[in-house]
Amino acid sequence: MDKHAHLRKVIVDFKKLTPEVLKLTVERYPDGYDDDDIISFRNAHGERVEAVEVITEDTKYLVKISEKLVYTMENYDESDYDDFEDDDPTAVVEPDPKDMVDGEENDD
Secondary structure, eight states, X not given: OOTTTTSEEEEXXXXXXXXXXXXXXXXXXXXXXXXXXXXXXXXXTSOEEEEEEEEOSSXXXXXXXXXXXXXXHHTOOGGGGTTXXXXXXXXXXOOOGGGGOSSOOOOO
């Protein structure tokens, strides 16, 4: 039996990621997550979704994994969100795809 079955369950896409959930995710996976941490399930449309789990006192968050999430976690700085409420989904902005390219430096 799932010991967290009584918790409210929330699926969080990057577009709805709040500073609070981002911070909890970084704290839970300070060195990033690996295959053993990933939970796979099918959404209401039958699409396969992969997420990592973050649990608070009353909520189980399933944070959808993506390259944007990985990049944002790797570059997390709590002070970037000082001017926002913890539950503000507009605070976590999508990274620029040019910044997410590995191993390529632009010396223009």
